[in-house]
Amino acid sequence: MAGDIEIILGSAAPLYRQIVDQVRLGVATGNFAIGEQLPSVRALAERLLINPNTIARAYGDLVREGVLESRHGQGVFIAPRRSVFSDDERQRRLALAVDALISESVGLQCSVDEIRTAVEARLKELGLSNRKKRG
Amino acid sequence: MAGDIEIILGSAAPLYRQIVDQVRLGVATGNFAIGEQLPSVRALAERLLINPNTIARAYGDLVREGVLESRHGQGVFIAPRRSVFSDDERQRRLALAVDALISESVGLQCSVDEIRTAVEARLKELGLSNRKKRG
Amino acid sequence: MAGDIEIILGSAAPLYRQIVDQVRLGVATGNFAIGEQLPSVRALAERLLINPNTIARAYGDLVREGVLESRHGQGVFIAPRRSVFSDDERQRRLALAVDALISESVGLQCSVDEIRTAVEARLKELGLSNRKKRG
Amino acid sequence: MAGDIEIILGSAAPLYRQIVDQVRLGVATGNFAIGEQLPSVRALAERLLINPNTIARAYGDLVREGVLESRHGQGVFIAPRRSVFSDDERQRRLALAVDALISESVGLQCSVDEIRTAVEARLKELGLSNRKKRG
DNA sequence: GTGGTCTAGACCACT
DNA sequence: GTGGTCTAGACCACC
Numbered sequence: 001m002a003g004d005i006e007i008i009l010g011s012a013a014p015l016y017r018q019i020v021d022q023v024r025l026g027v028a029t030g031n032f033a034i035g036e037q038l039p040s041v042r043a044l045a046e047r048l049l050i051n052p053n054t055i056a057r058a059y060g061d062l063v064r065e066g067v068l069e070s071r072h073g074q075g076v077f078i079a080p081r082r083s084v085f086s087d088d089e090r091q092r093r094l095a096l097a098v099d100a101l102i103s104e105s106v107g108l109q110c111s112v113d114e115i116r117t118a119v120e121a122r123l124k125e126l127g128l129s130n131r132k133k134r135g
Numbered sequence: 136m137a138g139d140i141e142i143i144l145g146s147a148a149p150l151y152r153q154i155v156d157q158v159r160l161g162v163a164t165g166n167f168a169i170g171e172q173l174p175s176v177r178a179l180a181e182r183l184l185i186n187p188n189t190i191a192r193a194y195g196d197l198v199r200e201g202v203l204e205s206r207h208g209q210g211v212f213i214a215p216r217r218s219v220f221s222d223d224e225r226q227r228r229l230a231l232a233v234d235a236l237i238s239e240s241v242g243l244q245c246s247v248d249e250i251r252t253a254v255e256a257r258l259k260e261l262g263l264s265n266r267k268k269r270g
Numbered sequence: 271m272a273g274d275i276e277i278i279l280g281s282a283a284p285l286y287r288q289i290v291d292q293v294r295l296g297v298a299t300g301n302f303a304i305g306e307q308l309p310s311v312r313a314l315a316e317r318l319l320i321n322p323n324t325i326a327r328a329y330g331d332l333v334r335e336g337v338l339e340s341r342h343g344q345g346v347f348i349a350p351r352r353s354v355f356s357d358d359e360r361q362r363r364l365a366l367a368v369d370a371l372i373s374e375s376v377g378l379q380c381s382v383d384e385i386r387t388a389v390e391a392r393l394k395e396l397g398l399s400n401r402k403k404r405g
Numbered sequence: 406m407a408g409d410i411e412i413i414l415g416s417a418a419p420l421y422r423q424i425v426d427q428v429r430l431g432v433a434t435g436n437f438a439i440g441e442q443l444p445s446v447r448a449l450a451e452r453l454l455i456n457p458n459t460i461a462r463a464y465g466d467l468v469r470e471g472v473l474e475s476r477h478g479q480g481v482f483i484a485p486r487r488s489v490f491s492d493d494e495r496q497r498r499l500a501l502a503v504d505a506l507i508s509e510s511v512g513l514q515c516s517v518d519e520i521r522t523a524v525e526a527r528l529k530e531l532g533l534s535n536r537k538k539r540g
Numbered sequence: 541g542t543g544g545t546c547t548a549g550a551c552c553a554c555t
Numbered sequence: 556g557t558g559g560t561c562t563a564g565a566c567c568a569c570c
Binding site: 011012013020021024025027028065067081083085090093094095096097098099100101102103104105106107108109110112114115116118119122123126128129130 | 229
């Protein structure tokens, strides 16, 4: 549910990205139900002690990505699932994300088994390890 | 060997980061041997057709993190391996990188198998799939 | 070419949208070539006498849409064409755009022939009337 | 007839606009006859489960643009037709709406035939395809 | 009350 | 020089 969203100031990840990530994971794990209303831009900004524009940016990204839908004057809501991107685009973005992980891991001098273990651990933690595609 | 370093101009990754990654990766895969000399800043800049400052920045980062060592008046060389981060720090950073991948993937509505496959494919492509930690 | 971008203050369309539209049309009509560099955020903002954030917003939208690619510290460029959206998403967005046109037209009490004529006239003006899909 | 008015909550279009459009469209297609009475603000608000202010806003817009007329103490009725905009103004606004459609379409890499087909399909769906201007 | 757009200006990262 | 993030605050449109 909405109360879950938290941010870490001073993290490497931009604030708006932290929010995007948490909403996406929340939807994937079922913490956010389809049709559920999210906290208003102003309310969330006040709770997290950050600027409303930053929330608006995060929500806007999620709307463009098809995760949320906004109804002017009413609020923003979890959108019904739909596939927004072409297969090519999905592969392209997935590859970029994988590259970012591996690049970071090589920098940390992790072994490949450490990477695999970390990925599996997190998937299990999120209850995703047996999830089907485009469930 | 040094001749391996290449850059992709249209890539999302910053130029200096592409160089850093390739050197680190070369060390991890054994393409660069300990004590081996790298091309000079000026020589590499000329070959890659980019600004020497960008090379200098990359080499500087690698020296600072202990992957390279620069010997005054001689050039830069692959340094004996040593780790920079504590185990806790490594695990923390690895977890963040994993989360970024998973968030992107669920946003794309990828199955967990697609994620696993994409990671393994990339590891294999880079010649990392059977390497041990810190060689 | 870049000098083409103009805006109309006080128009119903938001400024950032006017920029997005002009870049998209410029790419479609060949006024912008693939790989061509666009004016920098600051330069365009200065020329159009609007805030740089507004340009950045427009460029950002176009990057997400796959029309532009930005290279940090270098500039933004026309990206090679690729299909970013799934067929469903394309149909969905096309339908929304058509609905907006018809809604406006009904409000203006236009006949259907006026709509058809206006569409064809504009396509011809842009030199698109015989263009193939995903050229 | 009035019973036709419906709204879609998840739609991109604002609620008041959906009502305005449907009344205008009903007039254009002949579903509403001149002099016909519309449901009262309160009655329609109750049926559609939305705020009466929203209905009032929609009716107000329609009265202001001459599509409806309100008779004190009796209700609102379909007004005899009259045009609001000059021909130039209509053409100008129509051209802007057409440009928005074309920009969106080229962004989606649609062919011109896809655009034409989508427009015709929607006109047919709305029962407009063979109607004359201003009936 | 809600979200959307725009301005002004700061600070950071990259070339 | 370039783009990217964030803050602060204004004003508008919709419910």
